[in-house]
Amino acid sequence: MSENRDVLVVSPALPHQMELLAQEYTLHRYDKSDDRDALIASVAESVRLVMTTAGVGVSVELMDKLPNLEVITSFGVGYDSIDIAACTKRGIRVTNTPDVLNDDVADTAIMLMLATLRRLVVGDQWARSGNWSKNGAMPLTTTLHGKKVGIVGLGRIGKAIASRAEPFGVGLGYFGRSQQDDVPYPYFDDLLKLAGWADVLVLACPGGEATRNLIDMNVLRALGPTGYVVNIARGTVVDEPALITALRDGIIAGAGLDVFHNEPHMNPSFADFENVVIYPHHASGTVETRNAMGQLVVDNLVAFFAGKPLITPVN
Numbered sequence: 110m111s112e113n114r115d116v117l118v119v120s121p122a123l124p125h126q127m128e129l130l131a132q133e134y135t136l137h138r139y140d141k142s143d144d145r146d147a148l149i150a151s152v153a154e155s156v157r158l159v160m161t162t163a164g165v166g167v168s169v170e171l172m173d174k175l176p177n178l179e180v181i182t183s184f185g186v187g188y189d190s191i192d193i194a195a196c197t198k199r200g201i202r203v204t205n206t207p208d209v210l211n212d213d214v215a216d217t218a219i220m221l222m223l224a225t226l227r228r229l230v231v232g233d234q235w236a237r238s239g240n241w242s243k244n245g246a247m248p249l250t251t252t253l254h255g256k257k258v259g260i261v262g263l264g265r266i267g268k269a270i271a272s273r274a275e276p277f278g279v280g281l282g283y284f285g286r287s288q289q290d291d292v293p294y295p296y297f298d299d300l301l302k303l304a305g306w307a308d309v310l311v312l313a314c315p316g317g318e319a320t321r322n323l324i325d326m327n328v329l330r331a332l333g334p335t336g337y338v339v340n341i342a343r344g345t346v347v348d349e350p351a352l353i354t355a356l357r358d359g360i361i362a363g364a365g366l367d368v369f370h371n372e373p374h375m376n377p378s379f380a381d382f383e384n385v386v387i388y389p390h391h392a393s394g395t396v397e398t399r400n401a402m403g404q405l406v407v408d409n410l411v412a413f414f415a416g417k418p419l420i421t422p423v424n
């Protein structure tokens with residue numbers, strides 16, 4: 110096995126982590142390169158590890174140019190931007206950053222749920238604009254207490270959302286590909302049935318082809334005019350034109366959204382809706398969690414070059 114420590118940086122971890130890595134490893138900064146083709150031509154043979162992030166991923170085309178690639182480390186838990194099947198076929202291992210972001214992402218789901226039902230942004234604007242002093246109280250909102258919360262994808266993050274939602278006095282149910290034995294919440298084997306039951310549909314499943322447009326107009330109609338969508342999963346899980354129509358025409362009551370199609374170029378229609386609370390894909394965006402995610406990337410990288418088992422392998 111080659112002894113080189115060559116890393117192609119397609120998308121980096123945090124700056125201080127990259128500075129430390131640069132002292133021990135040869136970092137080829139594809140992310141900063143003005144001539145990426147020339148960079149690849151000069152380092153393709155030596156690169157054994159690619160660093161990337163969930164939002165950027167790695168194309169199969171780029172992987173194909175790296176004959177000695179052994180590992181891809183990705184900053185983020187979702188890996189829908191990496192073709193895992195193609196990696197496995199070539200024997201390329203992929204690592205992600207699970208668990209360390211559960212708390213902040215679940216907190217964000219609860220934050221969006223409350224902000225949407227209680228119209229936090231409308232209320233903030235009501236006070237700031239002078240409407241409060243001119244016209245008195247803002248219109249009444251709706252309580253979270255007593256609502257039925259349906260979680261689509263009861264995994265690590267979904268469970269963290271459920272345990273946070275419980276103390277608000279909500280009913281909980283979930284949909285996934287299979288029923289889980291170790292959870293007390295009712296399982297719905299049919300997404301339409303969960304949407305028909307729920308007041309708030311929280312999306313916490315992976316993105317990618319298997320879940321593309323899972324939340325379509327049929328699901329939104331089943332959720333109904335008093336129902337809400339909260340999405341911290343991936344924009345692709347929702348048929349976005351259908352969601353925009355549903356929000357505009359009162360087919361559902363509102364949405365709290367952290368993720369969108371074509372980020373960061375969010376469909377501007379969302380900005381027109383008072384019944385939407387927007388967060389710019391920042392559910393894990395705290396200093397503490399991003400540090401922990403970056404550290405896990407570093408730890409996987411160090412383990413690989415030390416010939417030790419990867420810490421959080423995906424395949």
Ligand code: NAP
Pocket residue numbers: 186187188207208210214261262263264265266267284285286287288313314315316319320341342343367368390391392393
């Ligand atoms: P996880 O532990 O793997 O949980 C995923 C859950 O989704 C599982 O319960 C799984 O259950 C379900 N699922 C998988 N495929 C499904 C399908 N085709 N239809 C319905 N349900 C399906 O993953 P996690 O760590 O909780 O992360 C979940 C996702 O959250 C990530 O993949 C990522 O896209 C997203 N995320 C977003 C942010 C953000 O910043 N907004 C941050 C972190 C993560 P079954 O296997 O039984 O179907």
